[in-house]
Amino acid sequence: MSEKIAIIIDAFNITTIEISNDELEEVTKSEVCSTMSEKIAIIIDATWPGIDVIKEFSATVGIPYIRIDLTVSLFVPILDSYLDFRNSSNVAVICDDDSSVDQLIFYWLHSRRMKLIISERLDSTVAKKLKKVRPIPNNFVLLGKTNNLQQMLKKALDEGLTFLAERWNLLFTDFNHKDFNRSLVDGQPINLLTADEQICCQFLSLALPCTCPKTFILEMKFLEIVWIEIQQIFLDLTNEKYDITGNVICEGSISNSDSTDTSKKFHKLLGDVVKNNHLIHEDGGVLRVKMRGNIEIGNKVSTEIVASYDSSKGLEVLPGKVIKPIRTFYRIGITHAIPWSFKETDEIGQTYWTGYCADFAHKLAEMMDFDFEFVEPTEGGFGEKHNGKWNGIVGDLQKGDTDLAITALVMTADKEEVIDFVPPYFEQSGISIVMRKPFRETSLFKFMTVLKLEVWLSIVGALVVTALTIWFVDTYSPYSSRNNKEEYPYPCREFTLKESFWFALTSFTPQGGGEPPKSLSGRTLVAAYWLFVVLMLATFTANLAAFLTVERMQTPVQSLEQLSRQSRINYTVIEGSETHKYFINMKHAEDTIYRMWKELTLNASPDDQRYRVWDYPIKEQWGHILTAINDSNPVPNASEGFRLVTEHIDGDFAFIHDSSEIKYAVSKNCNFTEVGDIFAEKPYAVAVQQGSHMQDDISRAILTLQTDRFFEDLQAKYWNHSAKGDCANKDENEGITLDSLGGVFIATLFGLALAMVTLVGEIIYYRNLRQKMEKETTHQIGEDDKKTFRSNIKLIKPETITIGKEFKPINYNTKNRKLMKPIPTIYPLSKNQVSHGHLQGFIN
Structure with a gap:
C-alpha cells in the first residue's frame, strides 16, 4: 500500500x-x-x-x-450512522477491491465496532468462511461500485448467504445506483445505502436535477x-x-x-x-x-426509501416509515429424539423441526425477542467424548458453532465440564419398558374352541348312542311303561325314537331331560348318561372360564426385576445409547462391589463374625440383564426396537428405552403397553456455552413458563392418547365382549330362525292335508247301519271309573269297537267332524 x-x-x-x-x-x-x-x-x-x-x-x-x-470512507458515514441506528455492534464487510479493505480498517480502527471482518472479494471460498463465522455478525456489507455490487449480490444469493436478508447492506461508492437491478432483491428486506446524486451535480456545478456522469470520481x-x-x-x-x-x-x-x-x-x-x-x-x-444519502429497503415489489442521511443532521427516518433494529439471532442445536424433536414435511415438500423442544424454542424466542435457526450436528447425536474431544450437540456448543441447545440433552457432570446447563430443568425422563400386548385370536364362536373337534364328535356320538339305547331298552324291556300297562295304567311317557333323541338332547340343559324311563334298566342307563352330562358340562364350563380369563390376562411381567428373572421374554436396547451405558455402568458397579466384598471376606480373620451371612448380599441382577441384552443383539435405533416389539405378536419381546419416547409410541400404537415404573430418572435442561450471558434470561423465562403451565400443555399435546380412539377397548376391568360370546347369540338366532322355518312348513303341510280331505267323498249311513248302532248303544252299560291324571273307563266293550271309535279329526278342528245333531239323528 x-x-x-x-x-x-x-x-x-x-x-x-x-x-x-x-x-x-x-x-x-x-x-x-x-x-x-x-x-x-x-x-x-x-x-x-x-x-x-x-x-x-x-x-x-x-x-x-x-x-x-480521499478514501472510500467518504461514503462510509452513511453506513456508520445506519448501523448505530440499528444498534449493531459488529459487521462483516466485503469490498470490491483491495485498497478499500485497508482504508476501512484505518477508518474503523478506533470505532465502537466490537468485531470487524473485512474481505477484498466474494467468492466460494469467502462464502464458506462467512458461513462459519460465529457468532453470526449483526450486519453484512457489500461495498463497491454499482456494477461490482450487482455481481457480488448475485454471488451471495447463489451461495445462500442472505438467509438473514434484513442484515445485508449494499453501500454504493459511486452515483450510478439507479442502474442497479433492484429485481435482485426479490422482495427481501435487503438495505441499499446510496449517495445523493445532487452532490455530484453540485461538484460539477450542474443545474438540478442532473444525471451524474459515469466518469465522475x-x-x-x-x-x-x-x-x-x-x-x-x-x-x-x-x-x-x-x-x-x-x-x-x-x-x-x-x-x-x-x-x-x-x-x-x-x-x-x-x-x-x-x-x-x-x-x-x-x-x-x-x-x-459533506455527504448526503438515502437508505432503501427491499419490499415485495422493489425497494422504498425509508430514511435519509446528512453529515450535519445525521440519519432521519422519513414520516410514516419504520426502521427495525437488528434482532438477536441464535443458532440452536437440536437432534432427532421423538417426541422431543423430529422432522416433518409440509405441504410443499419442505422439512421442518417439530416436537416438544421445537415448540419450547419457538416460545422462548417469542418471550426473549430473538430469531433463530435449528442446527443439527454434522457428527454424532447428543454428544460423545472421543480422545478428549466432544462431538454432537455438546461438541458444537463447546466449539461455538451453536449458541444454545434445546433438545433432549441429559444433564451430566462430564458435560458440565465443557458447557453450562441452565437451571431449572424443563422436563424429567428416565428408562422404561415397552412390550406388545399378546395377540389373542378372537372368534364369535369362541365357546366352540373350548373343546377339540374330536371331543365334540364324541359328545354327539354319545348322545346318538344313548338315544338309540333308551329307545331299544324301552321297547323291549318287559317292565317299561309301554309293555306293562297293568302297572302303569295312567298315561306315561312313551320313548319312541324321536322322544329318545329329545330326552338325550334336553338332558344337557339345566332343566333336565324330563320324565325318565320306568324300567330299571332304562333308569340305570339314564343315570350313567346323566353322570356323563354333568362331567361334560363341568369340564366345558371350567375350560370356557379359563379361556376367557387368559384372553383378559395382564402382561406377564410388571417390572425390570421380573423381566430379569424370566427367560421366555427377550429384551434389548439401542447400542451405545444412554440406556445401554446405564446397564453397562450398573454391571460395572455390581462387579466392583462384588470384588470389594470378596476382598473383605477373604482377608477377614476367622473370628470376624461381621461377614458371616447365610444369604449372598450382592445380587447379580445387572449382569444377567446385560448378558440377556447382548444375547438379543442391541438394535441400531429406536425404530428397529419398536419394529421388533411389533413383530412379536405373542408379547414375548421387550424394548428398554427412554421413557418419554416409549410413552409417545404407546400413545400412537394400540398394540403397545408400558411395563412397570420408570427407573433411572434424569433431567433435561437447556445448554449454553460456558459463561454465556443468556443463562439468567433463559432461566427467568423457564420459570415464567412453568408458572403458566406451558410445559404441562406440551405434555398433553405430545403424549395425548386420543390418537388411540379407534383402538378396541381391552380394559381388563370390563366384562366379556361380543367378540368372544357373539356366537352364542348367533346360535340362538339360528334356532329361532329354524323354528320359524319349521312353522312355515307345518302350516303348508296342514293346508295341503286339509285340501286333500275335502276332496274325499262323504260316507252315507244306511238303515242297516242305524239299526246296528242303536242296538250297540243299548248294550253299553256304565262302568267303574278310576282316578288318575285323567278320567278314563277301565274296560271297553270290545264289540264293534271299531264302530264306537270317534271319527278322526285334524287339529284344531275338522270340517268333517261329526256334530251332536248328526249323532242324535243317527241314534234315532
Whole structure:
C-alpha cells in the first residue's frame, strides 16, 4: 500500500511524497525534512490513517498542516450512522477491491465496532468462511461500485448467504445506483445505502436535477475543490502581508513567531471557508465531503426509501416509515429424539423441526425477542467424548458453532465440564419398558374352541348312542311303561325314537331331560348318561372360564426385576445409547462391589463374625440383564426396537428405552403397553456455552413458563392418547365382549330362525292335508247301519271309573269297537267332524 503526502512549495507548486505503510515514521520525517530545505507553504496529509509525527513536526516549525480524506470512507458515514441506528455492534464487510479493505480498517480502527471482518472479494471460498463465522455478525456489507455490487449480490444469493436478508447492506461508492437491478432483491428486506446524486451535480456545478456522469470520481473532484480553496487562502494571506514560505532546518529547528502567526491565520481562514462551504466539512481535524444519502429497503415489489442521511443532521427516518433494529439471532442445536424433536414435511415438500423442544424454542424466542435457526450436528447425536474431544450437540456448543441447545440433552457432570446447563430443568425422563400386548385370536364362536373337534364328535356320538339305547331298552324291556300297562295304567311317557333323541338332547340343559324311563334298566342307563352330562358340562364350563380369563390376562411381567428373572421374554436396547451405558455402568458397579466384598471376606480373620451371612448380599441382577441384552443383539435405533416389539405378536419381546419416547409410541400404537415404573430418572435442561450471558434470561423465562403451565400443555399435546380412539377397548376391568360370546347369540338366532322355518312348513303341510280331505267323498249311513248302532248303544252299560291324571273307563266293550271309535279329526278342528245333531239323528 502506498500513500501520498503533498507538500506545497511557494503556494503554487506541489511536491508529492509517496510512502508505504510498512515504512517507519522516522523515515517519513526524514523525507519531509529533505524537502523542507526548500521554501514550503503547507503540508497536506492525504494518507489514510494520518501521520501524527508529521503533524507534530509541522506545528513545531510553524507550517500549516491539514489532513484530507480521499478514501472510500467518504461514503462510509452513511453506513456508520445506519448501523448505530440499528444498534449493531459488529459487521462483516466485503469490498470490491483491495485498497478499500485497508482504508476501512484505518477508518474503523478506533470505532465502537466490537468485531470487524473485512474481505477484498466474494467468492466460494469467502462464502464458506462467512458461513462459519460465529457468532453470526449483526450486519453484512457489500461495498463497491454499482456494477461490482450487482455481481457480488448475485454471488451471495447463489451461495445462500442472505438467509438473514434484513442484515445485508449494499453501500454504493459511486452515483450510478439507479442502474442497479433492484429485481435482485426479490422482495427481501435487503438495505441499499446510496449517495445523493445532487452532490455530484453540485461538484460539477450542474443545474438540478442532473444525471451524474459515469466518469465522475468524487475523490478527485473533492481534492480539486480543496486545492482551489487553499489557493484562495494563500492569496488572502499574501494580500495581508503574511510570509507563506520559509526555509526550515529540521534538526534543532524552532518555529519563529512569523511562521506561527501565519499558521494560525491559515487555520482561521480555513475554518471560515469550511463553515461557508456546502460541500466540505471538518470532522476531527480531517476535511471530508459533506455527504448526503438515502437508505432503501427491499419490499415485495422493489425497494422504498425509508430514511435519509446528512453529515450535519445525521440519519432521519422519513414520516410514516419504520426502521427495525437488528434482532438477536441464535443458532440452536437440536437432534432427532421423538417426541422431543423430529422432522416433518409440509405441504410443499419442505422439512421442518417439530416436537416438544421445537415448540419450547419457538416460545422462548417469542418471550426473549430473538430469531433463530435449528442446527443439527454434522457428527454424532447428543454428544460423545472421543480422545478428549466432544462431538454432537455438546461438541458444537463447546466449539461455538451453536449458541444454545434445546433438545433432549441429559444433564451430566462430564458435560458440565465443557458447557453450562441452565437451571431449572424443563422436563424429567428416565428408562422404561415397552412390550406388545399378546395377540389373542378372537372368534364369535369362541365357546366352540373350548373343546377339540374330536371331543365334540364324541359328545354327539354319545348322545346318538344313548338315544338309540333308551329307545331299544324301552321297547323291549318287559317292565317299561309301554309293555306293562297293568302297572302303569295312567298315561306315561312313551320313548319312541324321536322322544329318545329329545330326552338325550334336553338332558344337557339345566332343566333336565324330563320324565325318565320306568324300567330299571332304562333308569340305570339314564343315570350313567346323566353322570356323563354333568362331567361334560363341568369340564366345558371350567375350560370356557379359563379361556376367557387368559384372553383378559395382564402382561406377564410388571417390572425390570421380573423381566430379569424370566427367560421366555427377550429384551434389548439401542447400542451405545444412554440406556445401554446405564446397564453397562450398573454391571460395572455390581462387579466392583462384588470384588470389594470378596476382598473383605477373604482377608477377614476367622473370628470376624461381621461377614458371616447365610444369604449372598450382592445380587447379580445387572449382569444377567446385560448378558440377556447382548444375547438379543442391541438394535441400531429406536425404530428397529419398536419394529421388533411389533413383530412379536405373542408379547414375548421387550424394548428398554427412554421413557418419554416409549410413552409417545404407546400413545400412537394400540398394540403397545408400558411395563412397570420408570427407573433411572434424569433431567433435561437447556445448554449454553460456558459463561454465556443468556443463562439468567433463559432461566427467568423457564420459570415464567412453568408458572403458566406451558410445559404441562406440551405434555398433553405430545403424549395425548386420543390418537388411540379407534383402538378396541381391552380394559381388563370390563366384562366379556361380543367378540368372544357373539356366537352364542348367533346360535340362538339360528334356532329361532329354524323354528320359524319349521312353522312355515307345518302350516303348508296342514293346508295341503286339509285340501286333500275335502276332496274325499262323504260316507252315507244306511238303515242297516242305524239299526246296528242303536242296538250297540243299548248294550253299553256304565262302568267303574278310576282316578288318575285323567278320567278314563277301565274296560271297553270290545264289540264293534271299531264302530264306537270317534271319527278322526285334524287339529284344531275338522270340517268333517261329526256334530251332536248328526249323532242324535243317527241314534234315532
